[in-house]
Amino acid sequence: MRSSFVRVTALTAAAAILAAACGGTGSAPSPAPATGQPTPAATKPQFELASYQYSIQTKGKLRVGTREDNVPFGLKNPATSKFEGFDVDIVREFAIAIFGNEAKADPDKFIEYVPVVSATRIPTLKDNKADVIAATFTINDERLKEIDFSTVYFRTGQKVMVKKDNATIKSVADLKDKTVCTAKGSTSEKNIAAKNKDAKLLLLDSYAPCLIALQQGQADAISTDETILFGLVKQDPNTKIVGDYFSDEPYGIGVNKGRTVFVPFLNKVIADMIASGRWAEIYKKHITPVSGDLKDGPHDKGRSN
Ligand code: GLU
DSSP: OHHHHHHHHHHHHHHHHHHHHTTTSSOOOOOOOOTTSOOOOOOOOOOOTTSHHHHHHHHTOEEEEEOSEETTTEEEOTTTOOEESHHHHHHHHHHHHHHGGGGTSOGGGGEEEEEOOGGGHHHHHHTTSOSEEOSSOBOOHHHHTTOEEOSOOEEEOEEEEEETTOOSOOSGGGGTTOEEEEETTSHHHHHHHHHOTTSEEEEESSHHHHHHHHHTTSOSEEEEEHHHHHHHHHHOTTEEEESOOOSOEEEOOEEOTTOTTHHHHHHHHHHHHHHHTHHHHHHHHHTHHHHOOOOSSSOSOOOOO
């Protein structure tokens, strides 16, 4: 308790410093209308003309690359056709920061969702089909050669998942000659190959099809970030997560290189979300139902089983 208090205070201070440093690129909050008074005309945040957030505001939509089948981060709900999940609620905060009060009631009016899978995240940015990628996107040196990232807004690590009755696979070390399903173009693919060169990889576009492969016996295990595995276990309680973390997966928002004013702007929105408790609310809404824990920021990977 004590350490999280100190952390929150430090984050609040950091957010205040960032807010001062970013002066002129954000907006002052509009005063709440007094009861019975007419609502003032919607005010838009003011940005430097050369900033990327200004060009997004002018175009009227934030184009977001996110996942359609990656519970609890990005899902296109088949019943409503609306996107939902942790990543989706994070980008809605960016939309509110760019478009102001008008976006608060329904941020999706100001967002164009561009479905991505692991392997299409960098090409979607580079082909200028999205302004940001919010899709369980691990920040690493290899990717930083091609694109930029925001600060870390979520942190997890890789684990292994098997059927509940599997008594032989207890960790990544037991995957010799076993078929392990993961997504092509992911860090999960690289981490498995590095940790157990004798594992046989079944590479699919995303993790939901890996669950079907596990259920149908085409794969002995699935391996990716633990929080994504939590989402799969929730969908199929006849599965379990085994072993310890064998990687660190700090998620950032992917952005094309050269957006030197935009990235600090996104970082400030992330710092503000953490300091205000909004991040903790989004965590509680999307991650807690699958992880069972509560968090107030992306400090560590999570719980270890
Ligand atoms: N976070 C990892 C990555 O960025 C694995 C999860 C994913 O494929 O999205 O590659």
